[in-house]
Amino acid sequence: MAGSRGRGRSQFSFSVDALGFGRGDCLPSSAHTPSPLYPPMQFRPVPLHTGEEVDYMLALKQELRASSKNLPFHIKAARTKTDVARYSDKYQNGETKNNCIEWSPDWSRMPKELCIKVRKPRKTVIGAKPQLTRKPKAAAGKEEVLQKLEKREEEQHSEEEEDEEKKKQNEEEPDADEDYDEEELEDETDYIMSYFDNGEDFGADSEDNMDEAVY
Amino acid sequence: MTTQEVRLCGLLLQEHFGNVVEKVGTHLIRSGVLTLRALAHETKLPLDLVKKSLCVLVQHGMCTFGAGRRGPAGPVEYRINCEHVFHMLRYPRYIYTAKSLYGDTGELIVEEILQRGHMTMSSTVKTVADRLTHNMPEGQSMDYSEVVSVFSQLVETHFLQRCPPLASAGSSSSGAVDTPLPVATQPTEPESHPDCYKLPYINLTGQGKRRRSSEDGEADQCAAKKARTDNSECGDDDGIYWQVNFQRFHLHFRDQAIISAVSCKLDQSSSEIVRTMLRMSEVTTPAHAAFTQALSANEIFRALLSRSPDARPILDQYLSLLVDDPMEFVGKTGDSGGGMYVVNLHRALANLARATLESVVQERFGSRSARIFRLLLRKRHLEQKQVEDFAMIPAKEAKDMLYKLLSENLVQLQEIPKTPDYAPSRTFYLYTVNQLPTARLLLQHCYKTVGNLIERRLYETKENKRLLEKSQRIEAILASLQATGAEAAQLTEVEEMITVPERQQLESLRHHINKLDSSENQVDETIFLLKSYINSTQASR
Numbered sequence A: 001m002a003g004s005r006g007r008g009r010s011q012f013s014f015s016v017d018a019l020g021f022g023r024g025d026c027l028p029s030s031a032h033t034p035s036p037l038y039p040p041m042q043f044r045p046v047p048l049h050t051g052e053e054v055d056y057m058l059a060l061k062q063e064l065r066a067s068s069k070n071l072p073f074h075i076k077a078a079r080t081k082t083d084v085a086r087y088s089d090k091y092q093n094g095e096t097k098n099n100c101i102e103w104s105p106d107w108s109r110m111p112k113e114l115c116i117k118v119r120k121p122r123k124t125v126i127g128a129k130p131q132l133t134r135k136p137k138a139a140a141g142k143e144e145v146l147q148k149l150e151k152r153e154e155e156q157h158s159e160e161e162e163d164e165e166k167k168k169q170n171e172e173e174p175d176a177d178e179d180y181d182e183e184e185l186e187d188e189t190d191y192i193m194s195y196f197d198n199g200e201d202f203g204a205d206s207e208d209n210m211d212e213a214v215y
Numbered sequence B: 001m002t003t004q005e006v007r008l009c010g011l012l013l014q015e016h017f018g019n020v021v022e023k024v025g026t027h028l029i030r031s032g033v034l035t036l037r038a039l040a041h042e043t044k045l046p047l048d049l050v051k052k053s054l055c056v057l058v059q060h061g062m063c064t065f066g067a068g069r070r071g072p073a074g075p076v077e078y079r080i081n082c083e084h085v086f087h088m089l090r091y092p093r094y095i096y097t098a099k100s101l102y103g104d105t106g107e108l109i110v111e112e113i114l115q116r117g118h119m120t121m122s123s124t125v126k127t128v129a130d131r132l133t134h135n136m137p138e139g140q141s142m143d144y145s146e147v148v149s150v151f152s153q154l155v156e157t158h159f160l161q162r163c164p165p166l167a168s169a170g171s172s173s174s175g176a177v178d179t180p181l182p183v184a185t186q187p188t189e190p191e192s193h194p195d196c197y198k199l200p201y202i203n204l205t206g207q208g209k210r211r212r213s214s215e216d217g218e219a220d221q222c223a224a225k226k227a228r229t230d231n232s233e234c235g236d237d238d239g240i241y242w243q244v245n246f247q248r249f250h251l252h253f254r255d256q257a258i259i260s261a262v263s264c265k266l267d268q269s270s271s272e273i274v275r276t277m278l279r280m281s282e283v284t285t286p287a288h289a290a291f292t293q294a295l296s297a298n299e300i301f302r303a304l305l306s307r308s309p310d311a312r313p314i315l316d317q318y319l320s321l322l323v324d325d326p327m328e329f330v331g332k333t334g335d336s337g338g339g340m341y342v343v344n345l346h347r348a349l350a351n352l353a354r355a356t357l358e359s360v361v362q363e364r365f366g367s368r369s370a371r372i373f374r375l376l377l378r379k380r381h382l383e384q385k386q387v388e389d390f391a392m393i394p395a396k397e398a399k400d401m402l403y404k405l406l407s408e409n410l411v412q413l414q415e416i417p418k419t420p421d422y423a424p425s426r427t428f429y430l431y432t433v434n435q436l437p438t439a440r441l442l443l444q445h446c447y448k449t450v451g452n453l454i455e456r457r458l459y460e461t462k463e464n465k466r467l468l469e470k471s472q473r474i475e476a477i478l479a480s481l482q483a484t485g486a487e488a489a490q491l492t493e494v495e496e497m498i499t500v501p502e503r504q505q506l507e508s509l510r511h512h513i514n515k516l517d518s519s520e521n522q523v524d525e526t527i528f529l530l531k532s533y534i535n536s537t538q539a540s541r
Helices: A052-068 A142-152 A157-172 A174-184 B005-019 B019-032 B036-043 B045-060 B080-115 B121-135 B144-157 B216-232 B246-265 B268-280 B297-303 B313-324 B346-366 B365-381 B384-391 B395-405 B434-462 B466-483 B488-495 B498-538
Strands: B034-036 B063-068 B071-079 B159-161 B241-244 B329-334 B340-343 B381-383 B410-419 B427-432
Touching: A052 B005, A052 B080, A142 B036, A157 B466, B005 B034, B005 B434, B019 B034, B019 B036, B019 B071, B019 B159, B034 B036, B034 B241, B036 B045, B036 B071, B045 B063, B045 B297, B045 B346, B045 B384, B071 B121, B080 B121, B080 B144, B080 B159, B080 B241, B080 B246, B159 B427, B246 B268, B246 B346, B246 B498, B268 B297, B268 B340, B297 B313, B297 B340, B313 B329, B313 B340, B346 B365, B346 B395, B346 B434, B346 B498, B365 B381, B365 B384, B381 B384, B384 B395, B410 B498, B434 B498, B466 B488, B466 B498
Parallel strands: none
Antiparallel strands: B034 B071, B063 B071, B159 B241, B329 B340, B381 B427, B410 B427
């Protein structure tokens, strides 16, 4: 290769025709920086498809997205207690806890090591006062609680009878009574739960902790 | 797993299942296979959260588990099935297909099963009947038997299938574990189970229950909880879970794509003929076949709906037209029975993919670059000079376009040396386009595009979060006021709480989000086409 250079001054080592540009043509400048993040487009993009089918699928997609947030499969880390323990913590429930799962999968189809306590849905214990000491494995089941109460306090008998009647009447409509119950008679406090306001900052920073490690 | 695929998986998991599952999922994808302890340790999440996430992923069929490297005595190892995560992008299309084939009932059945991963037949029927009853006018309710009949239709046409039974660790599973590797994380193929499409005999009578409409939110949860806890009630079909058969849906989409391509290229009648041929060979053609079963012209004629005897020679003409078409959708394999015809599935997919590539080049670089691209696809290898001549484009512009395509990796350069020392003056430089690698490249671009679209949508939502929350609150107030029968003056007063510029902002935000969502759906169609093409080339090897 070095030998052929001396022969003819104007002979290059490659034929310029093969590369497609002639001598003296200015080449495009070489790139010094990475290409821009949003390169300018030469042509406008084609408009999207329209039509009934497209609209329906769009609506479906948005609905699915919204409803999947409410399903129990949407897992949120439990909120860590950021400051002092509060009196209201005892009566705040409905918060997700890390150690229980909100739906009941078929454990025979899963490896045993994944087995985790299933969180029982809050039963509508109408009128019956829950135990004074809240144990984590609360005795679910109205009958057990009622039996305990019968043992404990006898003057509550008439009240219980009333409430049992209510329960039978309202068996098909547990929702309204649940509202009534949670509001008024929850956990032996004298305060109506919905009046208890924790303030705006309470629990508002739960989303911020998502990226950090949760202990 | 490429970067773009991992990123898209993460975004999809986050959208549907939240941040925790996203973290667990992406880490598992990147690492391949992991045990529970290793996963918890590396993601630094509490063990319980990791367990919950894995439960969710296994429930939806996105994660498989099996005996690990140490054999059945060792810890269980988990791995994520990325393809399954990508199917989440296509859920609206599956549901819409079910609706078009089986009506609202079919739509709701498929939607319920998709959202919950897998369900038993009885719980599906009850939930769907309740939902349908809720939408019906007062006094009517949906009978379970109607839902059961639609469910059985879905199973008969293989759109739903039973979940495969788990292979117990250590024992050899029935059938399809091909690889004798000790890492037995290969799940049994659902099709290998003989009862895959057998309906359980359950005695399910009753009607859908109507929820009280005044407590929508709570009632939703209650009904949903009831549907879930029904799993634990003793049903006759406990343990028999049904899942959506994605492969069958994909075959359906592929057929749809072929039929619409034929109707665009030729005309409506030819597409009807191809549709009939595909329908007849639906059940007999295996999933990865290159051709359908051979059908004789007589059979096709009998199956066509318009059966006037004059139409027979017209049918023959159409068939010969289809066979001669350069797209090669239909091929002739014999002469018995008036001519034996097949639909060339793999070749049709390849042609559709090629059309997609050409369309992409045309829209991004212009029609002349597209001409060069098509030329190279057809003629395989061409020199610079030949490109200019065949494409009839002046040299300077042709050179420019070629280099641009080269820099985007759509066109490759092949060197053919005349001498062993690769001297540039004595080497041929040929431009070429390889369809398969280019299709893979474009598929990665598509994944990146969908990831970008999702991120942009999340950004837009986050930017306007305050405004969205305000509008939601006002809507809730309006709804409650209307329910309690407020006057029009009060309603307008509440509506005016959103000012006009805010309203405009909300409107434009909604418009943007709709556009982004619609684009996602459309890119997913391209993803499906390219993926089917790539899979078909792998299957035929």
